[in-house]
Amino acid sequence: RGYCLFRYLVDNDIREERFFHKGENFSLDAKNEVRLWISNAGVVRLMVAGRELEVGRAGAVTSKQVRWRRDEASGRYVLEVVTQE
Numbered sequence: 001r002g003y004c005l006f007r008y009l010v011d012n013d014i015r016e017e018r019f020f021h022k023g024e025n026f027s028l029d030a031k032n033e034v035r036l037w038i039s040n041a042g043v044v045r046l047m048v049a050g051r052e053l054e055v056g057r058a059g060a061v062t063s064k065q066v067r068w069r070r071d072e073a074s075g076r077y078v079l080e081v082v083t084q085e
Contacts, residue, residue: 003020003021005017005039005040007036008034008037010029010030012033032068033065035065036063038056040058040060042058065081067079
């Protein structure tokens with residue numbers, strides 16, 4: 001929805017950084033986790049497992065981790081999005 005700098009690290013292996021213009025799309029696949037660093041967070045539309053997540057306000061810089069976590073109670077894996085400090 002606007003301009004932003006987008007940096008990501010996939011499964012602690014592939015690390016890239018790219019500047020996006022309004023209207024551009026991008027897709028990532030990961031086995032375990034993706035770490036995201038996003039500038040101008042309010043303009044980013046982030047879709048994780050088919051649902052849209054807000055990542056921040058316009059002009060804000062944020063860091064997120066999208067990962068699979070094993071739920072101890074059920075034994076199933078749960079996809080979670082964690083804000084990194």
